[in-house]
Amino acid sequence: MMGQFRLMSFSTNLYNLKSDAFYLDFEETKQLMLELKSWPEIQESFILSLPERIEILYYSNFDLEDKIFEAVADCKGVNVLPIKSEFNQTSDEEKLFIHLSELCFGVQASNYGTTPLFPQFSKAYDFAAESGMIGEYLEQWWDNLISTDKLLKEQADYQLPNFSISYIVSDLLTELVNNVRGPKIAIIGFNALSKRIYRNLSNQGYGNITIVDKSITSCLNFKGKELNNFTFEPLNKVENVIGENDILISTLEDADRFLPSYYFKHDFLDTKIFIDLSIKSTITSVLSDYNQVIPFNLTDIYKIIEQKMEINKKWLKKAKPLVIKKNQKFFDWIDNKKAQKMLGLIKSYLKENVNQIEYSKVLTSNEPLSNFDLVHHKRNKILLKKSIEKIKRNTQYKDIINYDKIVNEFYQYN
Structure with a gap:
């Protein structure tokens, strides 16, 4: 009996944020890898575990979907397995390797591409190699990914296609405050969008961010670094917050009521950047006449997103054919390898x-x-x-x- 690769893909509910029960941290990934290594049925394996997805690739003569499922549940210490819509197993080798390579280089089936994950793939491969789970097939596959990465850098270069509002705001701030040392940032109104912006800014190294809201209860779910990276101010102190901070990000739908224009008429020492992300607010149209305030609204953000999408659309047209071409070289190699083994069986x-x-x-x-x-x-x-x-x-x-x-x-x- 000749073995084959199978890929198990788990959804970790990144977008609805209801549960991260099947996200494996480093220790849990290590535990799962050791478990797979102890099974004689598995010759090679590779585990990519990210907050948004888990990919478990294994080479075996047998379909081990149920057994691996149980092992993942044991690592997490939960008794309820995910529902069918939260996972998928692929046994079509060509299809699964195409999926992984597109994921690795951000050329998945979309018009604009996705964020490349080559560094994360590199860490996952190194970990699998250290665990002794890399054989001739995965070694050849990884060599092919390395050469693909080199080819893309030479002929296409990478873009980072994050088209969400929270990422665009973070990138916009980085561009605007390049020459400002330690800019003071305030987020006014704290909803789901504000939380994503806060996390992105924290991850980019911005510290001591002021959060303004009606109650501090909206901030109580933070943990670790996020818990120690903000200062809370009640909404009735927002006028002082405007005076003390360089960058103001508002998600208040009733911003016209809570942020009257005279709050911005003071003689500030420095120019303020005001970003209004509400749908109904018209405050930026008033602030556009103020010399000491540079206003941005959702329309401006969407224009930036459109520009980035067009750039990435052109990049994808260059990059995807290169990835397809390199994939075919790997498929030819694995076809020949399998054919040689099959002929060996025939001769036996x-x-x-x-x-x-x-x-x-x-x-x-x-x-x-x-x-x-x-x-x-x-x-x-x-x-x-x-x-x-x-x-x-x-x-x-x-x-x-x-x-x-x-x-x-x-x-x-x-």
């Missing part, structure tokens, strides 16, 4: 006859194929065909080998 069913004519008898044949004597090449053809049919019945790997082609090549060679 055949042996030389007493006349030293090669490949003339099937080892497992218990009865004559006919009652009349055949010339050697006809007899060989029948025996070889029967051997291939036997292998075809007993192998799971049926989609990589063209059996008629094997027969033709065998007789051309001999």
Whole structure:
């Protein structure tokens, strides 16, 4: 029986943020890898675990979906397995390797691409190698990804296609405050969008961010670094906050009521940047006449997103064909490797006859194929065909080998 790769993909609910029960941290990933290594059924494996997704790739003769599921649940210490919509197993080798390479280089099936994950893939591969779970197939696959990465840098270069409002705001601030040392940032109104912006800013190294809201309860879910990176101010102190901070980000839908224009009429020491992300507010139209305030609204943000999308659309047209071309080289290699192993199996069913004519008898044949004597090449053809049919019945790997082609090549060679 010949093995094959299978890929198990888990959803970790990044967008609805209801549950991260199946996100594996480093220690949990290590525990799962050690568990897979202890199974004799698995020859090679690779685990990519990110907050937004988990990809478990393994090479085996057997379908181990249920068993791996249980191992993941054991690592997390939960008894309830995810529902069907939260995971998927792919046994089509070409399809799964295309998925992984597109994920790695940000060229998934969209018009604009996704964020490249090559650094995360590199860490996952190194970890699998340290765990002793890399064999000849995954080693060749990784060499192919490295050469693909090099080719993309030479011919396409990377873009970072984060088109969400929270990412665009973070990037915009970085561009606006390049020459400002330690800018003071305030977020006014704290909803789901504000939280994502706060996290992105914290991850980019911005510290001591002021959060303004009606109640501090909206901030109580923070942990670790996020918990120590903000100062809370009640909404009735917002006028002071405006005076003390350089960058003001508002998500208040009733900003016109809570942020009257006279709050911005003071003689500030420095120019203020005001970003209004509400849908209904019209405050930026008033502030555009103020010399000491640079206003941005959702329309401005969407224009930036459109520009980035067009840039990435052009990048994707360059990058995706390069990834496809490199994928094909790997598929050709694995096809040849599988074909060699298959031919080895065929030869194991055949042996030389007493006349030293090669490949003339099937080892497992218990009865004559006919009652009349055949010339050697006809007899060989029948025996070889029967051997291939036997292998075809007993192998799971049926989609990589063209059996008629094997027969033709065998007789051309001999």
